[in-house]
Amino acid sequence: MGLINNIKSYSETISLSTEKKGLLNSFLENGFPTIKDEDWKYTSLKRIISEDFSIEKNGNDIDASEISKHSLSFKNQLIFVDGELISSPQIKGVTISGYADFESRNNDAIMNLNASLCKNGFSISVAKNTVVEQVIEILFFTTTENNFSQYRNQIIVGENSEIKFVEKIQNLNNSTSFVNYFTQINCDKNTNVEFNKIQNNTSNSILIDNVDVYQKDNSNCDVNTLIFGGNFTRNNLNFEQNGNNCESNMNGVSVLDDNQFADNHTFVDHKSAHCRSNEMYKGVYLGKSKGVFNGKIMVRPDAQKIDAFQSNNNLLLSEDSTIDSKPQLEIYADDVKCSHGCTIGQLDDEALFYMRSRGIGVEEAKAVLTYAFASEAIDNISVSEVRLVAQKLLADKLNVDLDFSL
Amino acid sequence: MLKINNLKAGIEDNQILRGINLEIKAGEVHAIMGPNGSGKSTLASVIAGKEEYEVEGGSIDFEGVDLLDLTPEERAHKGVFLSFQYPVEIPGISVSNFIKTSINERRKAAGLESMTAKNLLKMLKEKMELLSIDKGYLSRNMNEGFSGGEKKRNEIFQMAMLEPKLSILDETDSGLDIDALRIVANGVNKLRTKDNATIVITHYQRLLDYIIPDFVHVLYKGKIVKSGGKELALELEEKGYDWITKESDKQWA
Ligand SMILES: Nc1ncnc2c1ncn2[C@@H]1O[C@H](COP(=O)(O)OP(=O)(O)O)[C@@H](O)[C@H]1O
Ligand SMILES: [Mg+2]
Numbered sequence: 001m002g003l004i005n006n007i008k009s010y011s012e013t014i015s016l017s018t019e020k021k022g023l024l025n026s027f028l029e030n031g032f033p034t035i036k037d038e039d040w041k042y043t044s045l046k047r048i049i050s051e052d053f054s055i056e057k058n059g060n061d062i063d064a065s066e067i068s069k070h071s072l073s074f075k076n077q078l079i080f081v082d083g084e085l086i087s088s089p090q091i092k093g094v095t096i097s098g099y100a101d102f103e104s105r106n107n108d109a110i111m112n113l114n115a116s117l118c119k120n121g122f123s124i125s126v127a128k129n130t131v132v133e134q135v136i137e138i139l140f141f142t143t144t145e146n147n148f149s150q151y152r153n154q155i156i157v158g159e160n161s162e163i164k165f166v167e168k169i170q171n172l173n174n175s176t177s178f179v180n181y182f183t184q185i186n187c188d189k190n191t192n193v194e195f196n197k198i199q200n201n202t203s204n205s206i207l208i209d210n211v212d213v214y215q216k217d218n219s220n221c222d223v224n225t226l227i228f229g230g231n232f233t234r235n236n237l238n239f240e241q242n243g244n245n246c247e248s249n250m251n252g253v254s255v256l257d258d259n260q261f262a263d264n265h266t267f268v269d270h271k272s273a274h275c276r277s278n279e280m281y282k283g284v285y286l287g288k289s290k291g292v293f294n295g296k297i298m299v300r301p302d303a304q305k306i307d308a309f310q311s312n313n314n315l316l317l318s319e320d321s322t323i324d325s326k327p328q329l330e331i332y333a334d335d336v337k338c339s340h341g342c343t344i345g346q347l348d349d350e351a352l353f354y355m356r357s358r359g360i361g362v363e364e365a366k367a368v369l370t371y372a373f374a375s376e377a378i379d380n381i382s383v384s385e386v387r388l389v390a391q392k393l394l395a396d397k398l399n400v401d402l403d404f405s406l
Numbered sequence: 407m408l409k410i411n412n413l414k415a416g417i418e419d420n421q422i423l424r425g426i427n428l429e430i431k432a433g434e435v436h437a438i439m440g441p442n443g444s445g446k447s448t449l450a451s452v453i454a455g456k457e458e459y460e461v462e463g464g465s466i467d468f469e470g471v472d473l474l475d476l477t478p479e480e481r482a483h484k485g486v487f488l489s490f491q492y493p494v495e496i497p498g499i500s501v502s503n504f505i506k507t508s509i510n511e512r513r514k515a516a517g518l519e520s521m522t523a524k525n526l527l528k529m530l531k532e533k534m535e536l537l538s539i540d541k542g543y544l545s546r547n548m549n550e551g552f553s554g555g556e557k558k559r560n561e562i563f564q565m566a567m568l569e570p571k572l573s574i575l576d577e578t579d580s581g582l583d584i585d586a587l588r589i590v591a592n593g594v595n596k597l598r599t600k601d602n603a604t605i606v607i608t609h610y611q612r613l614l615d616y617i618i619p620d621f622v623h624v625l626y627k628g629k630i631v632k633s634g635g636k637e638l639a640l641e642l643e644e645k646g647y648d649w650i651t652k653e654s655d656k657q658w659a
Contacts, residue, residue, distance in 0.1 A: 349458070354494040357454045358508040358564065359482035359515070368507060372498025402507065 003049040004031055010055035024116035027109050042292045042324045043263045048206055053178055058082050059143030070170045072385050074137035081141045083120035093130030097123050102154050110208055114182045118150035128158035135383055138167040145175035153183040162192040171202045178206040187219035194222040196386045200229035210236045217243030224381050227254040228393040233262040240269045251377040252281035255397045256289035263292035270303040282374045283314040285321035296328040303333050310340040315373055367398040407432045407603050413464035415452045422448045424628035433600040437614055438607045440625035441647050446607045447491050450576045454488040455481050483515040485571030489561035489578050496548040504548045505567050533566040537593045554581025562590050574605045579613040591616030611643035626651050
């Protein structure tokens with residue numbers, strides 16, 4: 001019983017290279033992280049891993065209407081169903097294939113598990129000097145009940161190229177699903193990459209989402225994370241700047257209710273000079289929801305003239321919601337600009353009364369103020385369809401019929 | 407239109423309004439004057455429905471319903487409008503989006519469809535002209551970084567857009583220079599009809615040169631201690647409040 005045992009049994013049914021066996025063994029020895037690990041202090045997997053998940057089981061076929069219901073309807077779609085890549089677009093200068101093995105440089109327990117047993121995912125390679133105008137939408141569907149699955153994806157963006165993504169992971173049944181997901185993004189010189197994550201899965205979905213971004217000179221990479229759904233979400237978002245004049249941007253909006261839990265762990269490793277990083281995470285907590293934010297910024301000795309900005313602002317809209325927020329700065333260079341701030345607050349009563357006195361209902365007024373609070377991060381997203389989805393999901397979540405755009 | 411009867415309200419143990427009586431008919435303009443701290447803004451807030459204030463007694467009859475039974479938004483839907491002494495900054499929402507939401511929420515409550523974008527834009531343009539507001543202003547965030555005068559003008563702009571039956575202007579003149587004051591007062595006058603009414607709260611006579619009141623009331627320590635016609639404002643300008651407040655203090659002692 002329990003996830004670890006099921007993983008062990010599953011691993012005995014497949015053949016693994018010596019190297020992967022090693023990774024698996026190191027995972028099995030220590031198991032999943034516990035709250036004794038500093039990085040998992042506020043985030044317990046105990047309940048989750050005691051459940052009896054099947055591993056990487058195939059499920060049912062799904063029809064097109066199911067797909068369109070959950071998609072943002074971009075022309076270029078990459079669609080997975082229970083691990084299998086069923087549709088992939090043809091784009092000039094972009095090579096797309098299914099899972100291809102690659103090594104990751106991070107090796108904590110979760111990543112070792114992914115590296116050793118994962119056999120699904122995508123590999124996207126963008127040639128030099130390619131500007132991909134159309135957004136690529138990546139959809140992962142799960143149909144199997146109570147399933148644990150893993151994805152391992154790699155994106156390589158060649159010099160002077162540009163590309164944008166929107167990604168969704170969607171469970172199509174009411175059972176619990178657990179996805180351990182990893183994407184490595186390699187940004188070569190002068191690239192511009194935007195990756196948008198819409199995390200709006202069903203209310204009993206569990207997600208551990210790992211993203212490692214490696215940047216070379218003059219590259220710009222944005223990762224935007226919108227959390228509205230799911231039961232448990234842990235995002236590990238890591239940026240490593242390996243070239244001068246890089247920019248790394250992170251925008252996050254979490255709007256949670258009921259017993260939802262979401263943890264954003266970010267790490268920016270400034271290894272080179274003249275680089276910037278901006279992170280803006282906004283959390284809105286209703287019901288008994290709980291949020292965690294941990295933002296680590298490392299500035300290495302050679303990384304002079306760094307401008308690193310981090311903010312985590314939270315609105316607690318109920319008595320029973322909580323947030324644990326922690327900045328972690330390690331600065332070993334002397335000529336850097338580094339600022340961080342965390343706020344936890346409620347909606348402003350004066351502003352609420354002001355709006356109500358204009359005829360805006362109390363729930364709507366709260367929603368408008370909440371939207372206003374989150375909009376600073378939402379507005380940083382360049383893909384208008386994603387901004388619209390964020391507005392709509394926010395209105396849905398707050399139970400109002402309002403259009404925030406004009 | 408409005409009949410306030412023996413209204414008593416306060417915060418915790420502090421009674422701020424100590425029995426207000428006031429009747430306002432459609433088409434009238436009433437000025438409420440009085441020294442700082444006499445309860446003018448509190449009265450305005452209680453009429454608009456600010457929940458912070460506890461109403462201890464009395465009633466506020468507005469066209470046959472007691473406003474005290476309604477939420478602030480329901481009062482607004484009925485046509486009550488408060489121009490705030492201190493308008494609130496709402497970052498993240500543009501002036502146009504805010505006004506659109508206000509109008510449509512009111513229409514929703516009345517069972518009407520949302521206003522079309524075309525009609526909304528037409529109306530915005532018309533009212534902006536009335537108040538000499540330039541276009542760039544619509545996309546600015548609500549009151550954020552506005553000067554005192556801009557905030558006040560924005561209040562009257564909303565009033566023009568919402569077309570209320572009862573407008574309460576709380577110290578709308580403060581923060582306005584003389585040109586802006588003329589423009590705003592002219593706007594308010596143009597919006598006057600025989601079917602709506604205005605309460606002008608001010609402690610200077612100046613505004614009342616432009617918005618001529620039918621009645622002037624002096625509020626002191628939570629009571630209306632004197633009422634008269636527009637000449638009362640001139641008298642106050644000349645003699646100050648002392649002659650009235652001293653008299654009242656003597657009576658209450
Ligand atoms: N929110 C509040 N909390 C505590 N006291 C208040 C509050 N609002 C008003 N008061 C008090 O009530 C009195 C009247 O205030 P206010 O209505 O603002 O006067 P005015 O507008 O006539 O200057 C003042 O003494 C003020 O301090
Ligand atoms: Mg006042």
